[in-house]
Amino acid sequence: MAILVNSDTRIVVQGITGSFGGKHAKLSLDYGTQVVAGVTPGKGGQTFEGVTPIFDTVSEAVAETQATVSVIFVPAAFAADAILEAVDAKVDLVVCITEGIPVNDMVRVKRAMEGSSTRLIGPNCPGLVTPGEGENSHGGCRIGIAPGYIHKKGHIGVVSRSGTLTYEAVWQLTSRGVGQSTCVGIGGDPVNGTSHLDIVKMFNDDPDTHGIIMIGEIGGSAEEEAAEWIAANCKKPVAGFIAGATAPPGRRMGHAGAIVSGGKGAASTKIQAMKDAGISVATTPSDIADTLLKMM
Amino acid sequence: MNLHEYQAKELLSRNGVNTPEGQVCDTPAEAKNIAEKLFGDGHDMVVVKSQIHAGGRGKGTFTSGYQGGVKLLKTADEVEASAKAMLGETLVTKQTGPEGRKVNKILVAAAPAIKKELYLAALLDRAIGRPILMASVEGGMDIEEVAETSPEKILKVVVDPAFGLEAFQARNLAKQLGMSGKLIGQAAKLFQGVYNTYMNCDASLVEINPLCIVELPDGSESLVAVDAKISIDDNALFRHADIVGMRDLEEEAPLEIEAGKFDLSYIKLDGNIACLVNGAGLAMATMDIIQHFGGSPANFLDVGGGASKEQVKAAFKIILSDPNVKGILVNIFGGIMQCDIIASGILAAVEETNLNLPLVVRLEGTNVAIGKKLIEESDLSVIGADSLSEAAKKVVEAVA
Numbered sequence: 001m002a003i004l005v006n007s008d009t010r011i012v013v014q015g016i017t018g019s020f021g022g023k024h025a026k027l028s029l030d031y032g033t034q035v036v037a038g039v040t041p042g043k044g045g046q047t048f049e050g051v052t053p054i055f056d057t058v059s060e061a062v063a064e065t066q067a068t069v070s071v072i073f074v075p076a077a078f079a080a081d082a083i084l085e086a087v088d089a090k091v092d093l094v095v096c097i098t099e100g101i102p103v104n105d106m107v108r109v110k111r112a113m114e115g116s117s118t119r120l121i122g123p124n125c126p127g128l129v130t131p132g133e134g135e136n137s138h139g140g141c142r143i144g145i146a147p148g149y150i151h152k153k154g155h156i157g158v159v160s161r162s163g164t165l166t167y168e169a170v171w172q173l174t175s176r177g178v179g180q181s182t183c184v185g186i187g188g189d190p191v192n193g194t195s196h197l198d199i200v201k202m203f204n205d206d207p208d209t210h211g212i213i214m215i216g217e218i219g220g221s222a223e224e225e226a227a228e229w230i231a232a233n234c235k236k237p238v239a240g241f242i243a244g245a246t247a248p249p250g251r252r253m254g255h256a257g258a259i260v261s262g263g264k265g266a267a268s269t270k271i272q273a274m275k276d277a278g279i280s281v282a283t284t285p286s287d288i289a290d291t292l293l294k295m296m
Numbered sequence: 297m298n299l300h301e302y303q304a305k306e307l308l309s310r311n312g313v314n315t316p317e318g319q320v321c322d323t324p325a326e327a328k329n330i331a332e333k334l335f336g337d338g339h340d341m342v343v344v345k346s347q348i349h350a351g352g353r354g355k356g357t358f359t360s361g362y363q364g365g366v367k368l369l370k371t372a373d374e375v376e377a378s379a380k381a382m383l384g385e386t387l388v389t390k391q392t393g394p395e396g397r398k399v400n401k402i403l404v405a406a407a408p409a410i411k412k413e414l415y416l417a418a419l420l421d422r423a424i425g426r427p428i429l430m431a432s433v434e435g436g437m438d439i440e441e442v443a444e445t446s447p448e449k450i451l452k453v454v455v456d457p458a459f460g461l462e463a464f465q466a467r468n469l470a471k472q473l474g475m476s477g478k479l480i481g482q483a484a485k486l487f488q489g490v491y492n493t494y495m496n497c498d499a500s501l502v503e504i505n506p507l508c509i510v511e512l513p514d515g516s517e518s519l520v521a522v523d524a525k526i527s528i529d530d531n532a533l534f535r536h537a538d539i540v541g542m543r544d545l546e547e548e549a550p551l552e553i554e555a556g557k558f559d560l561s562y563i564k565l566d567g568n569i570a571c572l573v574n575g576a577g578l579a580m581a582t583m584d585i586i587q588h589f590g591g592s593p594a595n596f597l598d599v600g601g602g603a604s605k606e607q608v609k610a611a612f613k614i615i616l617s618d619p620n621v622k623g624i625l626v627n628i629f630g631g632i633m634q635c636d637i638i639a640s641g642i643l644a645a646v647e648e649t650n651l652n653l654p655l656v657v658r659l660e661g662t663n664v665a666i667g668k669k670l671i672e673e674s675d676l677s678v679i680g681a682d683s684l685s686e687a688a689k690k691v692v693e694a695v696a
Contacts, residue, residue: 077534102532103420104498107457110425147631147662162577164629168684171629171660188576191425217577220422243580246565246587247596254561254576254598256531257422267584284588285581286685 001208002130002182003157003199004093004119005069005141012037012058012067012091014074014082016048021073024097024145025052031148032132032139037061039070058089071127071143072096079123080105087118094193095143096122103256106191113193120193124255126163126185146170146183154179156292157203159196160215161188161255165243165285169213172289181209188255190219196226204234211237211296213288214279218244219257219265224273231277239292241282242270297528300347302403303542304526307497308504313489314482315521318405320347327379330404331372338513341407343368344378346387348397349547351525356389358382359396365389368407375404400546408520413506414473415439416487418494421454427494429453429461429487431469435506461491479509482519490521497539498532501525551614558610560599567592568622569691570615572608574599574633582627585684591692594621603633608641612649623654623695625687628661635659635667646676654679654694658687 011028015021016038026049029035037055038048044056055061058070070086072079072094079098086094101123113120121128127144129151131137136149150167152174160166166185173180184199186192196214203209212234216223223242230238245267247253249260260266274281282291299307302320309315317337319330331342346353346365353365362381369375379402388396413435421428431451434442443450453469455461463484470483486507494502503525510520533540545553555562561576565583569591573579576598583593595618599611615621628638642657658681659667671678679694681687 076531100531102498102535103500103529104457104495104532107420107425107427111457145631150631150661160577162575164573164575164631165577165581167629167631167661168578168581190420190422215577217580222423225423241581243577243584246583246593247580248565251563251596253563253580253596256529258576258580284585284685284688285578286585286683286688 001206003202003206003209004128004182004184005130005143007032007130007132007139007141008034009069009141010034010036010065010067011143012039012061012065012070014039014058014070014072014086016040016052016054017043018073022048024073027148028142031142032134033142036065036067058085058091062089062091067091069093069095069143072098074098076100080109083109083120084112087113087116091118094118094120095125095127096120096193097125097127097144099124101189103189103191106189110191121184122187122192124189125187126166128182128184130182131180144185146185150174151183152179154181155208155210156180156213157206157209157211158183158213158215159199159203160185161217161257162215162243165215168285169215169288176289176293178289178293181206188217188257190257195222197222197229200226200230200234200238204236209236211239211292213292214238214240215288216240216242216270217255217258218242218247218253218267219255219259221264223270227273227277227279230279237292237295239280239282239288239295240274241285241288242267242274243285297530297533297543298349298547299526299528299542300349300401300544301345301524302347302401304524305521307526308489308493308502308521308524311489311493311496313486313493313521314519315524316405316408318403320401320403322383322401324376324379324383327402327404328372328376331375334404334406335372339406341368341370342375343405343407344375344382345403345405346382346399347401347403348387348392348399349544350389350391350397352389352391353387356387356392359386359388365399398546408508408510408522410508410522411511411517412509414508415442415505416490416507417501417503418490418499419501424454426457427455427491429455429469429491431473433473435508439505455491460495461488463488479517479519486519486521493526497526498529498536499526500529501527551617555597555614558607560597560607560611560614562614563596564618565593565595566620567594568620568695570594570597570618570621570624572597572599572611572615572624572626574603574628578627578629582625582684582688585688586625586692589688589692591688591695594618603638605637605641605644608638609645609648612645612651616649616651621653623691624656625691626655626657627684627687628659630659630661630664630667633661634663635661636663636670639667639670643670643674643676646678654691656681656687656691656694658682658684
C-alpha cells in the first residue's frame, strides 16, 4: 500500500536536462522507479539516457506517457511557473525539489492551486520514497534526491521538513531492521504545498503503516496543528523530534521557514504540544527511531 | 536582507506612503544644512536619527557616553552638534549586543506634532500562506509584548494575493483603529501603499512603528509613517537590483558574508564547538545534541546537499576564524554526497589550515567505509565516531 506513490507510479521530470535534474532522474531510474518522461522547453524530441522521451511541455508529456506525478528540478526563478504548468496538466502530484523560491511566488502558486485536485509537495524538499522489495530497497518509487539504499520496505511512515535529518531517522530504522512504508520530505519553506498534518492523516488511513515518525523544526505552527489532530484522531503510535532548540530568535537557520520570530515557532512550544498530544519526543536526533520502537 | 530606516522610507514613499520630510547624510555640516532647510520650511522640531540595523536607538547609549541615538531638537546648531556626537561613533542598544554598531549615516527629518501612535505591518501569515496587514492602537510599543499581554488589541486583515488589499478592507481597518472623517480615506491610501510596498519589493516584513496621527500647523490631522523597518526576502533579490544596491555590508557579520560567497549558510553563535553539517535540519539537530551533552555550539553551518571539496575547505577556514572555537564536529550524512569525497575534503582542509584543535568526524552514507578508511590511514589526528550521539559526546569531552 504505502501513501501517495508506489512502484507503478509513472513520473515526469521537469528540468531533466539540467545537471541536478539529470543526475537524480538517473538515480531514480537505477532504483527501478518508472521515470517515463522528461520536460525541457526547446528540447522536445530528444531522449534522456537514450530511453526516456523528452517533451517541450508537461501536458504533452502527460498525454503521451500517462505520467501522474511530476518532479521539478528547474531553477528557483522559474520554479513557480513549472509548478503551475504541472498543475495545469492535471497530474495528481507535483513534487518540487527546487530550493530558494521567492516566498511571494509560492503565495501566488498556493492561491492559483485553490480548487485544484493536484497535490503539491515542497518546495525545497528532498522528495519522497516508497521503498521497494529488492536489494537496498530497489524497485521502489524514489522521487527527488534522497539516497535510495538507506531505505527498507516496511511499515513505518516518516514525515519531515528537512532532508538529511530525514535520512538520519530512516537510516536509524533500517539499521535496526525496521522498514518504512513511505518517507516524505515536505520541505523547509514557510509556504509549502503539503503539511505535516496532511501526511499524518494519510499514514493514519494507510493499513500498511503501523507507526509514524514526525520530524519538525523551529518556525511556524504546523507541528502544533498536526499534534492537535493526532491527539484527537490518530490510531497509531507517533514519535517525533524538533530541530532547533539551540537556535537564537530572529535568525533564519538555513531553511527560509526555520526562524523563531515574534515569540512564535520556538522548539520548546512545539515539543510541549507534541508531548501533550501523546507523541513521544526524542531527546536527541540520535534516538528518533528508538523512541518510536519503544512505543510499538 | 534588512534595510535602514531611510531606505525603507524611500521605498514606502515610492509606493505613496506619507513619510516625514527629511534627508540622510554623513557629515555634521550636511546635517546642519538639512535642518536649516526644514526649520526654514516652518517645522518647529527636527529629529536626528542614527541609521543602524537595530531597534531601541532612542534609549541607546554611545560608547563615547553620549546618550540617545535619536534626538528631538529645536535649532540647526543643536542638530549639527548632535550629528557630530553620533557620526562615526558606536551606538549600543538592547538589540545590538554590548559591542554596538557604528553609526555611519544619520537621518535628519521634520518631527511632526504627534497626537496618536499606531502600529502597522505587512507580513506573511504562514498558517494560511497569505499576506496580512497587522495593526494595533498600541503604537510605539514592542508589538510582541502587545501580542502577549493584550492579544485582542492586534487587528489582522487577510489579503487575497490575486487581487491585493481592497479599499474597503483598508477603510474597515482604519475604522477599527478609531479613525474618522478625512483620516479614513487617507489611511486607506496609506494601508494600500504599505501592502504594495510589501508585494512590489518582495519584502518579508514592512513594519511602521509608530504610524502617527499628527497635527498640521492649520490644526487638521494627517497620517505619517514616523519610523519604518523593511526586511527583504533574500530569495527574491535576484529580481530587485535597486534593492540589492541598498545592502550595507557593514551591518552584516564578516564571517557570514564570507560564507555567502561559497554558498554556505553560516550563523555565528556564542559557544566553543564549531559544527560543519550538510542540510539545515541536521545542522540544527547537531547544535541541539551538542548542547544536550553539555557543550555549546559556536555556529550553525550548512554546507548544503552537494558540497564540493572547495566548499568544505572554505567552511573550515570560516569556522576557524572564530577565536572562541575550541573543537570541531563534522557531521555528514552523505546521501547523494559521497563520504570518500567529503573525507578527502576534510583531510585537505585540516592540512592546509594546520588545524591543531580536536576534530571529531562522523560520516554516514554512500561510500562510508572508504571515507572512514581514508581518515584512519591519514597521519592527522581525527577522532572518528559512528553515531551522532557518540560524535557529540566525544567533541564535548575533547573541549572540556
